[in-house]
Amino acid sequence: MFRELVLKILSAVPAGRVTTYAALARAVGRPGAARAVGNALHQNPLPIVVPCHRVVRSDGFIGGYRFGTRRKKALLVGEGIRIESSGQVENFSQILFTFESKN
C-alpha cells in the first residue's frame, strides 16, 4: 500500500511545482522513509501517468530517474521549471510544494 499511497499523494502535486522525497515520506507518515519513497517511485507502475518527475531531492537537485536524469530534467523544463547546469532546480524553495503535514 506504500507505493500506491505515495503515488496518490504525489498526484496532489501541481504542474510547475516540485516536491521532495522527504516531504512525501512525511506525508505518508514515514518521516524517515525518504529512500523507501524513492524506491517506490523507482518501481513506478504508472510512468508519466504519475508526476514522478516532479519529485526532487531535499538539496534541490533533480535527483535520479529510472529513465535517466536527463529525461526527468526535460520533463521539468517542459513544465516551466528551470534546471541549473549542475542539476540544481532554480528557485527550488519557491516552487517547492509542501503537503503541510495536516493534522
Added chain:
DNA sequence: CGATTGACCGCTA
C-alpha cells in the same frame, strides 16, 4: 526468511 540495495536525509568533523 535473511541480507542487500536504492530515484535519500540529516548529523558530525
Added chain:
DNA sequence: TTAGCGGCCAATC
C-alpha cells in the same frame, strides 16, 4: 560552510 558517514523503510534476490 563543505565533505563524509551511518541510518531508515520497503522491496527484491
